[in-house]
Amino acid sequence: MEIQSLFHIKRFPRTRSLVNLVFYFPIGVFLAVVRLFISMHVIVICHILPHGSSIRRFVLKVMSGVLGFLVTVEGGDKLEQCSAKVIVSNHISIIDYFITDLVFPNQAPLENLPSIFIQLISKFKKLPSNVNKDQLLNEVKSICQESPVPVLFHPEKTTTNGESGLLKFNTVPFELDHSIQPIAVQCKRPSYFEINITTLESSWYTDIFWCFFLPCTFYKIHILPVVQKKEDESCEELSERVRSMIADTINITTTDYTYSDKIDYIKQLHRTYSHTSNTNNTSHNNRPNDVQTSSKPVSSNSPVPLSSNPAINNMVQQVKTVMPHVPVQVILKDLEKTKDVDRTLTNILDGIVQFTPEEPESQTTPTTNNTKQQTPCPSTQKFKSDSFGRTTRDRHMSFEERKKAMIEAARQKYKEKHNLL
Amino acid sequence: MAGSALKRLMAEYKQLTLNPPEGIIAGPVNEENFFEWEALIMGPEGTCFEGGIFPARLTFPSDYPLSPPKMKFTCEIFHPNIYPDGRVCISILHAPGDDPMGYETSAERWSPVQSVEKILLSVVSMLAEPNDESAANVDAAKTWREDKTKFQEVAERTVRKSLGL
Numbered sequence: 155m156e157i158q159s160l161f162h163i164k165r166f167p168r169t170r171s172l173v174n175l176v177f178y179f180p181i182g183v184f185l186a187v188v189r190l191f192i193s194m195h196v197i198v199i200c201h202i203l204p205h206g207s208s209i210r211r212f213v214l215k216v217m218s219g220v221l222g223f224l225v226t227v228e229g230g231d232k233l234e235q236c237s238a239k240v241i242v243s244n245h246i247s248i249i250d251y252f253i254t255d256l257v258f259p260n261q262a263p264l265e266n267l268p269s270i271f272i273q274l275i276s277k278f279k280k281l282p283s284n285v286n287k288d289q290l291l292n293e294v295k296s297i298c299q300e301s302p303v304p305v306l307f308h309p310e311k312t313t314t315n316g317e318s319g320l321l322k323f324n325t326v327p328f329e330l331d332h333s334i335q336p337i338a339v340q341c342k343r344p345s346y347f348e349i350n351i352t353t354l355e356s357s358w359y360t361d362i363f364w365c366f367f368l369p370c371t372f373y374k375i376h377i378l379p380v381v382q383k384k385e386d387e388s389c390e391e392l393s394e395r396v397r398s399m400i401a402d403t404i405n406i407t408t409t410d411y412t413y414s415d416k417i418d419y420i421k422q423l424h425r426t427y428s429h430t431s432n433t434n435n436t437s438h439n440n441r442p443n444d445v446q447t448s449s450k451p452v453s454s455n456s457p458v459p460l461s462s463n464p465a466i467n468n469m470v471q472q473v474k475t476v477m478p479h480v481p482v483q484v485i486l487k488d489l490e491k492t493k494d495v496d497r498t499l500t501n502i503l504d505g506i507v508q509f510t511p512e513e514p515e516s517q518t519t520p521t522t523n524n525t526k527q528q529t530p531c532p533s534t535q536k537f538k539s540d541s542f543g544r545t546t547r548d549r550h551m552s553f554e555e556r557k558k559a560m561i562e563a564a565r566q567k568y569k570e571k572h573n574l575l
Numbered sequence: 576m577a578g579s580a581l582k583r584l585m586a587e588y589k590q591l592t593l594n595p596p597e598g599i600i601a602g603p604v605n606e607e608n609f610f611e612w613e614a615l616i617m618g619p620e621g622t623c624f625e626g627g628i629f630p631a632r633l634t635f636p637s638d639y640p641l642s643p644p645k646m647k648f649t650c651e652i653f654h655p656n657i658y659p660d661g662r663v664c665i666s667i668l669h670a671p672g673d674d675p676m677g678y679e680t681s682a683e684r685w686s687p688v689q690s691v692e693k694i695l696l697s698v699v700s701m702l703a704e705p706n707d708e709s710a711a712n713v714d715a716a717k718t719w720r721e722d723k724t725k726f727q728e729v730a731e732r733t734v735r736k737s738l739g740l
Contacts, residue, residue, distance in 0.1 A: 476586075477586055478690075537595060538595050553592070553602040560615055560628060561628050564627070568740065571626065
């Protein structure tokens with residue numbers, strides 16, 4: 155299965171749906187404005203009524219109906235006897251948290267909290283970032299134990315369109331408890347308004363705007379039977395079992411793609427986009443052009459036009475330390491966009507930023523300033539690879555192959571020289 | 576810090592894969608641990624180590640490139656600047672500040688603008704021209720200074736051994 159079938163790239167799959175919107179537009183704007191005010195009330199209710207109480211659930215269900223979220227629950231009879239502390243669900247949009255909370259009061263531990271609006275209408279626990287897996291697991295475990303309500307996980311770690319396949323699951327939630335409550339979420343809009351609920355890169359406010367703008371959005375939540383971990387089952391096996399259960403329920407397949415494949419896919423889309431816009435020479439995004447003209451090697455020793463912002467200068471310095479061969483101008487240019495050292499480094503490594511490598515200012519390096527130490531041309535052969543593999547396996551194979559080739563060549567040469575054949 | 580070390584190592588690995596200097600191969604032993612590299616160095620032509628393939632291990636600190644890596648030959652090699660256990664003693668592997676021999680100028684030492692490639696090239700030069708002033712292996716330094724033919728014989732043996740012949 156192709157990765158693009160897992161996500162919606164465009165908000166409007168067909169132009170027909172755009173045409174329909176023209177007639178609906180005035181009503182839509184009216185609805186959106188009214189619902190915006192109602193959503194303020196929802197926030198207030200979320201905070202004054204105790205989390206998990208049935209009155210809160212009832213009031214919120216009615217109000218979410220007014221907001222256009224029509225939620226149906228399948229298998230709700232299992233709800234009352236549910237004792238599992240861990241809920242695992244597929245993820246189709248940012249509103250999932252709110253919708254699942256309506257059916258199943260829960261809280262979700264997350265590393266990166268969503269936008270403030272979503273935080274106000276559902277419950278989250280912030281997880282520390284920059285810790286290793288064991289610390290994270292301990293943290294999640296303690297949240298699980300303290301929390302009076304079940305804990306919700308989206309083990310795919312990101313959204314998919316919920317129409318063709320599930321990403322690979324993260325195993326953390328499956329290490330927490332022996333019983334897991336899987337749920338499957340589906341979402342649909344009336345066929346007259348064929349507008350996708352979320353797209354690959356849409357922001358939370360556009361997603362919510364469209365929900366408020368359109369008459370209604372149908373959510374269907376399937377509550378599956380609680381899964382018990384078997385004696386001799388590993389967390390991976392358990393996660394696979396739960397994954398196929400969820401996939402079967404909503405009639406989609408399980409795929410081998412992961413969260414990072416989605417990130418790569420987004421990057422790739424950006425790259426092709428900036429490439430085409432560059433060749434067409436029409437668009438606003440002609441970054442690679444700029445970079446190439448500004449990074450002529452001559453300029454490397456001339457005084458560098460640094461930014462007026464000292465924080466940026468500092469970051470340029472940091473990037474330069476890590477990658478001395480990248481011209482300062484290029485780093486500066488990208489940093490002005492990203493304002494983040496790590497993202498710039500990634501951009502450079504991934505080849506999103508193009509540049510002409512420069513020799514680092516090597517007046518001080520021992521290999522060049524000292525004629526005695528000048529490299530005496532070791533041998534005549536280079537063992538280079540034509541490409542740098544994308545996966546660990548590819549790179550390792552290529553490394554091993556080149557090692558073998560080098561040893562073989564050296565042996566051959568030695569034998570020839572000493573007539574050992 | 577470990578994040579930028581990893582990124583830098585990845586960049587250097589890419590560079591060394593796509594465009595390695597002659598007679599040098601280097602890369603992580605196993606990508607699960609990017610801080611442990613393996614390198615193969617071909618003995619420079621026209622020297623007594625000509626034709627040999629010398630495997631070495633590079634161990635990077637987590638604050639690389641601020642601190643230099645450590646390098647150790649995993650094969651037997653008889654050389655004035657290589658300790659009998661295989662550790663390499665050259666100035667580029669020493670951070671400015673610690674100067675075990677007390678004569679290196681800080682310009683020759685480690686700094687973040689150096690790279691794995693430069694280290695390996697320096698090692699190649701070291702193989703070509705041993706520096707008997709700062710001997711790590713006193714025996715080897717003495718033989719190199721006083722009995723070049725014997726040194727050549729020993730070197731020749733290591734070359735053969737390194738090729739497994």
